[in-house]
Amino acid sequence: MCEKFNCCTEKRLRECFGHAGGRLTGPRRAMVDFFHMEKGHFTAEEVFEKLSEKYPGIGVATVYRTLSAMADFGILKRFDFGKGKVKYELSDGHEGVRHHHHLVCSACGKILEYDDFMDEEKAFFNKIKKTLSTRYNFLIKGHSLHFYGFCQKCQKEYEKAK
């Protein structure tokens, strides 16, 4: 199962789940597999529904719990685009996942990814981080950036409404 993904070894997964003796259960393996196979951004509800097909009987609570654990540990990245539902995606560093940001449609909620300008961004943000850390006595662990607006499909409606 998870051994297929050398980005998430069994050892790493055991660390992830429970700081003292986390068990590698069926539901947890299924969740890990899900995010390694299906690329994209999912709400807890979506994970529950899609996963139920392959893993019937899984409970909603387990999905929420496992998502939290994986996000806290760093395997998943948590997003909150302000639509009431939190979304998760495989974090940077996994096979085939590069650091990227999102274009979020305010109308239909569609999410586009981009990874252009990442070198320039890195240079800029590193400089910022260094200064802010010392100036505000703040230990920076990460950043969140996204652009919001309207996707191609929703632009016409927006122009009409305005």
Next chain:
Amino acid sequence: MCEKFNCCTEKRLRECFGHAGGRLTGPRRAMVDFFHMEKGHFTAEEVFEKLSEKYPGIGVATVYRTLSAMADFGILKRFDFGKGKVKYELSDGHEGVRHHHHLVCSACGKILEYDDFMDEEKAFFNKIKKTLSTRYNFLIKGHSLHFYGFCQKCQKEYEKAK
């Protein structure tokens, strides 16, 4: 009341509230005043509590409705740092409010503001926006950027836990 703030004239406020004949009511004036006087970031609940002192009897529903209207129109800026509660603050362009971003403490939720590097940021983001708009057919209306990590007070506890 609101006429005190030439950044939000009565005309502008009437536009804000209801696209056809928005009435300038007591609660609405009170909300506008609140955000012009108290600088900072507030949840709906906080606005309700603090405002209740000066405007007894105001209802929660009205607070939520008015916050949404003001944010949709652009007087307020809406934040969602993923703590379950949405926060609002007076948007850029109001007297004494400059474009800025936030350092959010993952432990205690404290929010620090910074407006350093805004010229460089503007240059960088403008370039990005132009490219992304055409490349992804996306109409960009704004961006959201924040750094998360640990404030001075919470850094020790974090190091201990890790």
Next chain:
DNA sequence: ATACTATTGATAATGAATATCAATAAGAGG
């Protein structure tokens, strides 16, 4: 002042996320 109707506020309802807890199953040890 009168009438018309947008708005209010008390309250019910929604819905995402979390807590509860008996039943289950992972893993250790024999």
Next chain:
DNA sequence: CCTCTTATTGATATTCATTATCAATAGTAT
């Protein structure tokens, strides 16, 4: 492989922020 211990599961109840409902109220035009 079997047994025991206990972390984890999943059905369910619960929380809590936000939204919907609707009769009463209050802006505003005449």
